[in-house]
Amino acid sequence: MRTNNLHLREVKMRRGRLFLIGILILTTILMVSSLGVCAKKTIRIGYAAPSLMDEGQVAIREGAYVTAKKFGWAFTTTDAERDASKQINQIESLLARGIDALVFVPVDSAALTVSVEKANKLGIPVITIDRKTTGGKLLLTVQSDNYLAGKQAGEYMVKLLKRKYGEPKGLVLELQGALGTNVAQLRGKGFNDVMAKYPNIKVISKPTNWYPDKGAAITEDILTAHPELDGIYWHSDCIGAGVVPALERLGKLKLIGEPGHIFLVGIDGTRVMLGYIREKKVDATMSQPLLDHGKVALEFLRAHFQGEAIPTSGLVIEPGALWSPAHIQMVNTGPLINLATTPVDLTNVDDPRLWGNMKKK
Known part of the structure; x- marks a missing residue:
């Protein structure tokens, strides 16, 4: 009888250990699965620049890039060198890579409509900066007035x-x-x-x-x-x-x-x-508030990913910013934000809020 009792206790202990091992395995699987989901949530931005030989376009891209990195997003840049056909091909390549959002400055407003329409069919949100396309549906356009x-x-x-x-x-x-x-x-x-x-x-x-x-x-x-x-x-x-x-x-x-x-x-x-x-x-x-173009665009893009609706009218206000208040209006492609421009001459050329003074030299 003692032998049987001992054998019974050993069987229960083995079952207990197997149960614990099973829990550990399940927990590990869930953790790995969870990590995999987190990895998939890394937002990938495709940024198609019209020409990075232009100091202003470099500044727009820099504002977007810095904001994307602050949000923990991946950021891929292409440069069309002022060639509309090249930009269309570059955007097609970005879309094929599975980006989560397309942000770009169109080389040509009419020609690049085809790229917006392709992104629309794929369900990929599109934001244009500095200028809009003539057609397609844009989540938002951010530009100077x-x-x-x-x-x-x-x-x-x-x-x-x-x-x-x-x-x-x-x-x-x-x-x-x-x-x-x-x-x-x-x-x-x-x-x-x-x-x-x-x-x-x-x-x-x-x-x-x-x-x-x-x-x-x-x-x-x-x-x-x-x-x-x-x-x-x-x-x-x-x-x-x-x-x-x-x-x-x-x-x-x-x-x-x-x-x-x-x-x-x-x-x-x-x-x-x-x-x-x-x-x-x-x-x-x-x-123009060029460094703020990309910043404002990506802040609204983050709000979109968080389930917030993009406003179609009203004002965007940032205390102390030269471009504030900015007006939001609806145009044929979607909401458009016009950031105010500032006349600069000898009387105010050293204002530290001007992007040309803020940009790293």
């Missing part, structure tokens, strides 16, 4: 011409960006809506497709044909970065206040252009 920037540039140019002549008159060269982008269209419209009020101001408009060397070549041609040129307005400081050295080569770059000074006004607020303003080579630039 490009019409306002053009309007501010126009008003600044009028002020300079009035100061020179005592009335609004003169000849101005408008160096346009890529006319296929809504950003160039809006910057042109804002500027020319102001110019239209003053019939004695003549505007010559030429597209550059954002290329600095093309802007420089056009400037040289126009100055040859019209040496009386009073001012130049460029849609982006990336264009101006080619124009200022060209004027120097031609002996046409006179400092502010000197006889023969050609008024130079642009949009972006790059570090280079702020330097030119300090040197009195350039009169003004309408600064």
Whole structure:
């Protein structure tokens, strides 16, 4: 009997150990499974830049990248080098890799609609920055108020011409960006809506497709044909970065206040252009909050992933930010946030809130 009792206790102990082992195995399986789920929750962002040769686009990408890393997200960047076809192929590759969201600056608003529509079919949310596409459904577009920037540039140019002549008159060269982008269209419209009020101001408009060397070549041609040129307005400081050295080569770059000074006004607020303003080579630039573009975009993207609806109207307010308050409106592609631009000249060029002053050198 003692032997049987001992055998019974040994069997129970074995069963107990097996039960404990079973619990441990199950717990391990659940832990591994849980870790696998966590790994799958790492959000993967595909960022398609239009050209990282442009200081402004580098800043937009930097703001998005820093924010993504803060959220613990993976972030893959491509560079289209201003080629719409190349950007379409790069986005197709990003989508094939299984990204969770597409964030990009379209090289061409119409051409890149096809990429948005493909992402829509795959159920992948899309945010555009700096400019929108003409079609497709976007979760959000975050951009500077490009019409306002053009309007501010126009008003600044009028002020300079009035100061020179005592009335609004003169000849101005408008160096346009890529006319296929809504950003160039809006910057042109804002500027020319102001110019239209003053019939004695003549505007010559030429597209550059954002290329600095093309802007420089056009400037040289126009100055040859019209040496009386009073001012130049460029849609982006990336264009101006080619124009200022060209004027120097031609002996046409006179400092502010000197006889023969050609008024130079642009949009972006790059570090280079702020330097030119300090040197009195350039009169003004309408600064965009470029580092905040990507930050704002990814903050709204995180809210979307957390189940929050993207607002379709109202204001985005960030105390102390030069772009605040920003207006939200509905357009054909979805919600759009317009961040305000800031006129910058010698009086405020050292403001630390300007992205050109914040950017690492």
